[in-house]
Amino acid sequence: MSTMIQRETSAGADQDGAPPPDGRARDRRSLILIVGLLLVGAIVLIAALSLVWLPYAPSDTTGSRLDGPGLAHWLGTDRLGRDLFTEIMVGARIALVVGLGAVGVGAAIGIPVGLSAAFAVGWLDDTMSAAMDILIAFPVLLLAMLFVAVTGASLVTVTVAIGLSLSAIVARLTRIVAKRVLAEQYITAARTSGTGWLGIVRQHILPNIWPTISVNLGLLFGVAVLAEASLSYLGLGAPPPNSSWGRLLQEAQSTVVTAPLGAVAPGIALVILVIGVNLLVDGLRDVADPTQARAR
Amino acid sequence: MNLLEVASLSVTSSDGVARVRDVSFTVAPGERLGLIGESGSGKSLTAFAVIGLLPAGLKATGSVMLDDTQVVGAPEKNLVPLRGRVCSFIFQEPLTALDPLMKLGHQLAEPIARHQGLRGSALKRAVLDALDEVHLPEPERIADSRSYEISGGQRQRVAIAMALACRPRLLIADEPTTALDVTVQSGVLALLDHLVADRDMAMIFVSHDLAVVSRMTDHALVMRSGEAVERGSIGELLASPRHPYTAEFAASARRIETAFASAIARGRPE
Numbered sequence: 001m002s003t004m005i006q007r008e009t010s011a012g013a014d015q016d017g018a019p020p021p022d023g024r025a026r027d028r029r030s031l032i033l034i035v036g037l038l039l040v041g042a043i044v045l046i047a048a049l050s051l052v053w054l055p056y057a058p059s060d061t062t063g064s065r066l067d068g069p070g071l072a073h074w075l076g077t078d079r080l081g082r083d084l085f086t087e088i089m090v091g092a093r094i095a096l097v098v099g100l101g102a103v104g105v106g107a108a109i110g111i112p113v114g115l116s117a118a119f120a121v122g123w124l125d126d127t128m129s130a131a132m133d134i135l136i137a138f139p140v141l142l143l144a145m146l147f148v149a150v151t152g153a154s155l156v157t158v159t160v161a162i163g164l165s166l167s168a169i170v171a172r173l174t175r176i177v178a179k180r181v182l183a184e185q186y187i188t189a190a191r192t193s194g195t196g197w198l199g200i201v202r203q204h205i206l207p208n209i210w211p212t213i214s215v216n217l218g219l220l221f222g223v224a225v226l227a228e229a230s231l232s233y234l235g236l237g238a239p240p241p242n243s244s245w246g247r248l249l250q251e252a253q254s255t256v257v258t259a260p261l262g263a264v265a266p267g268i269a270l271v272i273l274v275i276g277v278n279l280l281v282d283g284l285r286d287v288a289d290p291t292q293a294r295a296r
Numbered sequence: 297m298n299l300l301e302v303a304s305l306s307v308t309s310s311d312g313v314a315r316v317r318d319v320s321f322t323v324a325p326g327e328r329l330g331l332i333g334e335s336g337s338g339k340s341l342t343a344f345a346v347i348g349l350l351p352a353g354l355k356a357t358g359s360v361m362l363d364d365t366q367v368v369g370a371p372e373k374n375l376v377p378l379r380g381r382v383c384s385f386i387f388q389e390p391l392t393a394l395d396p397l398m399k400l401g402h403q404l405a406e407p408i409a410r411h412q413g414l415r416g417s418a419l420k421r422a423v424l425d426a427l428d429e430v431h432l433p434e435p436e437r438i439a440d441s442r443s444y445e446i447s448g449g450q451r452q453r454v455a456i457a458m459a460l461a462c463r464p465r466l467l468i469a470d471e472p473t474t475a476l477d478v479t480v481q482s483g484v485l486a487l488l489d490h491l492v493a494d495r496d497m498a499m500i501f502v503s504h505d506l507a508v509v510s511r512m513t514d515h516a517l518v519m520r521s522g523e524a525v526e527r528g529s530i531g532e533l534l535a536s537p538r539h540p541y542t543a544e545f546a547a548s549a550r551r552i553e554t555a556f557a558s559a560i561a562r563g564r565p566e
Contacts, residue, residue, distance in 0.1 A: 185392040194380030
């Protein structure tokens, strides 16, 4: 925070006369950041807690069927008498692990592919961008389903499947942003001073594309979490005993009228995580991108 | 022996339009050459071709011998060692020529580290020295700033420090003061003049401004629509231009000067 303040005061002294940052806009930003942090923090806390403590052993029948919420079962039980809160906690872990893993796979493949596409010229450039466009035309979920159908469902294949589907999106974005940076004069300037291509990628391109890429990876995390839940809902997710939120939703479907909490609770958990991540990313954008902070 | 020998250099775009046609000139070690002409005359392209960095879609033919290495058609890996060490560049707009996200000290450290193999506190010392050499006040503060946090003149001084970091023998300055206001311009020109003389560097000074060129060099090549129309000393070019274009160019420069002088005489510049 102190570096931010320092930067803003010196930017204010800029002879080009950058306008002082609007106080109200900044307050709104930090509110978004705080709400996002709280929402994501709650889910992360629950997931972390599930590693060391759970109210009940997961997938143990510990109550009667479809109990309402009470002291013994905070969110009630499901149709097999399992504690719903326990399953939500385990589901939080799965959502985070699959989400982070998928975004990691997507970035690990997408960024290098996008960077090489940015350097490609002529027919290679055309072919690579056409391939990316075609892949992006398929919904993430459909590609992931195809992959899982071929490899079989497990926590790892689901993560890789979603990650691969996201990688096309990451690659295309990386290509576009890197191309824009490549056209900048400071790249030419670096080349005239004798910096090789590797040095240019490391020192100029990666830092300059990172603000855009990281924000989008954050948003894609939300997409990955939803895709995981959807795959589980369709029965293509990680098999039991991994109680994914998507599977909880699917299992509660038949009893949604008599015991609505079984569907509402995982649904709300999903919404909290996805909205939280979106708000968090939006708020963090300022911190990640000094030029944006200046423009504001 | 010449540091740079350009022989029948042409630059052609992919649709076959010649942007530079059959330009030849030489620069000896320590020599200064002005490259003058209006915008679009191909003077900047000629400068970029010298170092093998033409924009995408443009192709050079002919011969450019830079320190006995053929630049035209050479693979990138042969050119990288020349850049910065034999020949380096100063650009017109220092704001866009500096990476906005990288601290200036860090940016300056890059060529210094590569050239002199320094690390840690020695590298930091060298960076501050380099900033001091271009007469920047508070080198520590500048090194810790990003390009948009300092003034235009200061930016150009940082760019000059970067260009000189590897002790090049030829400096190409592409309209280095055009983006600066007149008072700052004068200081930057004086600094360039001093540094180039001090290190016995050769210089190609690209500009459309005859007055500025005449401050930096006494020898110039006049370019017009991709062709070199005349080469000679600035005095000759002004006094007895052989080519009508040079005459026109000199006359317009003189017109501006007289208009300016009379405006000052009237006491209210227009």
